[in-house]
Structure formats: structure tokens, C-alpha cells
Amino acid sequence: MRTTDISIDRHELGELAPLLLKVAGISLLVGVAGIALMATIGGRGLDRILQSWLLGFVFFLSLSLGALFFVLLHHLTRAGWSVVVRRLAEGMAALFPLLALFALPIVLELPHLYHWAEPGAAAHDHVLAGKAVWLDPGFFAIRLGLYLLIWSVLGIYLYSRSLRQDETGDPRLTVTMEKRSAPGMLLFALAVNFCAFDLLMSLDPHWFSTIFGVYLFAGSVVVFFAVLPHLTHWLQHHRELLHSVTVEHFHDMGKMLFAFVVFWAYIAFSQYMLIWYGNLPEETEWFLRRQTGQWTWLSLALALGHFVIPFVLLLPRSTKRKIHRLLLVSAWMVMMHYLDLYWIVMPEFSPAKLPFDPTDLFVMLAMAGAYGMAWVFLLRRHSLIPTQDPRLAESLAFENA
Amino acid sequence: MESRVQEPVKVWGLLAEFGDAAELIGAAEKVRDAGFTRWDSFSPFAVHGLDTAMGIRKTVLPKLVLAGGSLGCLTGFLLQWWTNAFDYPFLISGKPLFGWPAAVPIAFELTILFAAFAALFGMLGLNGLPRLHHPLFSSERFRRVTNDRFFIAIEADDPKYDAAETRALLESLGAAAVEEVRD
Numbered sequence: 001m002r003t004t005d006i007s008i009d010r011h012e013l014g015e016l017a018p019l020l021l022k023v024a025g026i027s028l029l030v031g032v033a034g035i036a037l038m039a040t041i042g043g044r045g046l047d048r049i050l051q052s053w054l055l056g057f058v059f060f061l062s063l064s065l066g067a068l069f070f071v072l073l074h075h076l077t078r079a080g081w082s083v084v085v086r087r088l089a090e091g092m093a094a095l096f097p098l099l100a101l102f103a104l105p106i107v108l109e110l111p112h113l114y115h116w117a118e119p120g121a122a123a124h125d126h127v128l129a130g131k132a133v134w135l136d137p138g139f140f141a142i143r144l145g146l147y148l149l150i151w152s153v154l155g156i157y158l159y160s161r162s163l164r165q166d167e168t169g170d171p172r173l174t175v176t177m178e179k180r181s182a183p184g185m186l187l188f189a190l191a192v193n194f195c196a197f198d199l200l201m202s203l204d205p206h207w208f209s210t211i212f213g214v215y216l217f218a219g220s221v222v223v224f225f226a227v228l229p230h231l232t233h234w235l236q237h238h239r240e241l242l243h244s245v246t247v248e249h250f251h252d253m254g255k256m257l258f259a260f261v262v263f264w265a266y267i268a269f270s271q272y273m274l275i276w277y278g279n280l281p282e283e284t285e286w287f288l289r290r291q292t293g294q295w296t297w298l299s300l301a302l303a304l305g306h307f308v309i310p311f312v313l314l315l316p317r318s319t320k321r322k323i324h325r326l327l328l329v330s331a332w333m334v335m336m337h338y339l340d341l342y343w344i345v346m347p348e349f350s351p352a353k354l355p356f357d358p359t360d361l362f363v364m365l366a367m368a369g370a371y372g373m374a375w376v377f378l379l380r381r382h383s384l385i386p387t388q389d390p391r392l393a394e395s396l397a398f399e400n401a
Numbered sequence: 402m403e404s405r406v407q408e409p410v411k412v413w414g415l416l417a418e419f420g421d422a423a424e425l426i427g428a429a430e431k432v433r434d435a436g437f438t439r440w441d442s443f444s445p446f447a448v449h450g451l452d453t454a455m456g457i458r459k460t461v462l463p464k465l466v467l468a469g470g471s472l473g474c475l476t477g478f479l480l481q482w483w484t485n486a487f488d489y490p491f492l493i494s495g496k497p498l499f500g501w502p503a504a505v506p507i508a509f510e511l512t513i514l515f516a517a518f519a520a521l522f523g524m525l526g527l528n529g530l531p532r533l534h535h536p537l538f539s540s541e542r543f544r545r546v547t548n549d550r551f552f553i554a555i556e557a558d559d560p561k562y563d564a565a566e567t568r569a570l571l572e573s574l575g576a577a578a579v580e581e582v583r584d
Contacts, residue, residue, distance in 0.1 A: 277503060316463075
């Protein structure tokens, strides 16, 4: 018989926090040293390093966006099952100020990444001249700041209200969070869309696709629901924490992962098919670049690896309930999401050739270290489960029919 | 002399009434362990753990849905290939006669439609529905199943069924009442 008594479950990082901070700190140091090494002895220019940096930034941004979406959705739908894992997500959704720090090098060195930001780029290019008002370095910086501000306010608000409830046990806090989540979701959606246009779509300033923001959103939710089971399982099985999270909760995480894998494919294919069918040069060039040379292979790998394979694997109930199988598929999806972002960013800088480089890895290590440190730092003195949430009992007793 | 034609009484099974969900689960476990196969539990609301207590096997419905979905997908592609590229080849805006991306939306919709049909009709078929009447409806006592009583019914068709022994078993499980239900 499983327990539904939260008081006998361990749910605080406790003495684990310093250890985790140390591991994350080492990752950060190794990453930074690696980047420095690549820049000096490796001879990688600022361009190449910034490309890796943008990729890493978008990866961790998408993870936090997925987490913020999950928390907003939880409140909007008054979800019951997800209370026990919500705090883990709240920690990730509160990290947008750190991500703003990650964004600084990009904003400061804009012309190294974005052709439109080079002085005089619009002079002989009537398309860029037409977009000059929007694609302006100053305006870009203001917009990116605004998106990050919106997400920071939402993420930190939901994180702090939830912690406050741990102390006061006031159920009205839940009601306020639910109310604020409705306009919050609207702002979130708008900011994600425009951020995707600015940050990724404008890498090719001639190209446009109105569904592009939704594409980034779909990938964000996929990576979040791929990371969440790993995080939960690691805390459970290596550190004897969070035993209130049962196979029933993992099953639901698996269902969400499956749903958003399918949603991603739906959006990716909608984007592809409309452009294929319309067959207009100004739209097809983006896909043509990804069907040229080695990129063809990555395009095919994504269609198979980001959709067909996880679809078949996640379809049976047993994959979602046998935790080691779920972890295997989720780890695969984290990798696929990274490759998906790679496929969006890199062809713009390296036509026909896959530019895999150790710099990519070092940037990921550095950012993962900083991201992990910040997450542990936020949650080190708090319960990893919202112990006073009015729907906690429902979540603890949750069973799939 | 008056002759009375006695209609043969056909017994459908035994109905046992329980006071709460915990008693129902406890009794269901015993009935399961006794090896009965043609029986069911009834409750006013979903009771967690009842499926395990009854030893209900996994349904084949997901496999039917998968088959339905696959058939729908295949039908969608074949239909478009047959009509557009084979039976009456028709060139539209310079696209290939059979351009698979253009065929995906319809194949996708048919996948969902056929899978949904398989789910709905498969569920109805496996449950033996629709049916107009059930012998249990003739029991006065059974009416409270939608309100505040819990029941276990064992069918007379069950190979393990024995009018006296089964009644004794149900009574020993703490049933508030056991009655014979006629067909």
C-alpha cells in the first residue's frame, strides 16, 4: 500500500544542496575554461562562439519556458495530479533573470549573429529596408528585454506565492495564482511568439513563417516534460527524496511528453507542407538550405527521431509506466530537442555542412552548470513539494483509471 | 381438472449488497481468489483499486484502436493515390501526381476517424452494448446502486457457480443481503 502521508516523505534538498552546487559549479568552470581554450588555442572566432552561445541560450530558455507553461497550465486547469512535481518546475520557471544574463553577449554583439544588424545591411536590400523599423538593434534589445521581463515577473511571482503558501497555508493564494495565470498565459504566448521571430527567425531576415513561434513553443514543452521525469527520478533513487511521486505521476508526465511530441510534429509538418505546397522561392529557401548537403541527413533524422520513433515508443501504456523505459525515451527527446534547435540555428551560418564543434559542448556545460546552480540555490532551503497546497491530498492519492 | 403450466424459472445469478466501498473491495478480492470468472462489481462512483481487487485483465481495446488507426492511415493514402495518380491521373499546379505531403492531412484525419470508430464501437462490442434490458434491473434492491449501495453479482453461467455454496460464500464476505436474480 502506498503512502499518502506527506509528513513521512523526505522532500528537502538539505545536505544534498552543497554537493549539487559543487557539481554544477565544476560544470560551469569546465565549460568556461573550455570556451576560453577554444577561443585561444582552438582559434575559434567570436562568430563561432556566439553561434554556440545562441544555441545554448535558446536551449535553456526553452526549458524554462516549458516549465513556466506547465505551472501556468496547472493553475489554469486547477490540475490535481501535478501538485507533487510543481515545485521542481517553479524553480526552473523562476530562472529567467539568469537567462537574461545569458542573453547579454548576444545583444552586445548582434552583428556577429544577425546579418540585418550589420551597419548598412538594408542599403542595397529592399526586403531589409522594408523591415528596418522592426529589425533595429536598439528595438531588438528592448523587445528581448521585455519578453524576459514578462517571463521573469510571471515565473518569480508564481514561485514566491507558492513558497509563501508553504509558510501560511493560505488556500486563497491558490485562487490568486489561478486568476493571475489567465492573463499570464496570454502574455506568455505573445512573448514566446515574438521572441521566436526575433531570436531565431530573423537569423534569415528574408524568411517568414507565421507558425514559427508555435514551433519553438512545442519544442519547449517537449524538452521540459523530458527533463522533469529525470530530475524527479534522480532525486528519488539516488537521494531518497520525493517518494510521494509515484508511477502514476510518471505515467502522466509520459502522457504529456507523448502529447507534445505529436503536437511538435503537427506544427512542424504544418509549416513544411504549406511552404512545400505554396512553392514560393522566398519561403522555400529556408527548407532548401536544410535539404542541401549534410543538412538533409539531420532533417531526416529529426523527422524520424523527434517524431516517428518516440511516437511508436510512447504509444503503449507500458512505456509510460515502466520508469526506466520512460527515462530512456525522455533522454532521447532532450537530445532531439537540442538537434532541433541546432537545425534551426546552424544552417544559417554553415550551409551544406554540419558544423559540430567542441565549443557547442563547452557552452552547454557552462550554461547547464550556471542553470543548475541557480536552481539549487533557489530551492535549497525549501520543500521540493508544495506541502500546504489545497490540492496536495488529491495529487498524493492520484491514480490513472 | 385444472392444469397449471409452470414456467421454468431460470436463475440468472446471485446479487450481494455491501454497505461501503472498502467492504466491496475486500469481498471482490475473495471472489476473485475463489476463481470466479463471470461476475461483476457495481458502485455509485469510481472506486480506486477495484480493478486490481477484481483481477480484471487488460483490455484488448488499445490493440483494436491501433488497428483502426493504421487502417485509416492506409486508406487515406491509398484513396488519394488511387483517385489522383492511378485511376484518373490529374496534374495539379505542377506537383507530382502523388505528392505525399499533400496527402498527409487526409491520411491523418482518417487515422483519427477510424481509430475513434474502433474505440467507440470496440468498447460497445466488448461490453455487449447496446442492450435493452438486464436481469439485474428486476431487483428492487439494486436500484440503490446509483445512490448509496455497493453490489457484487455472480452469474449462474459461471463454471464455479453453485446456488448454495456461492450464496454461503457471499454471506461469509459480509454481504448485508444476498438475493437470487431471475432472468
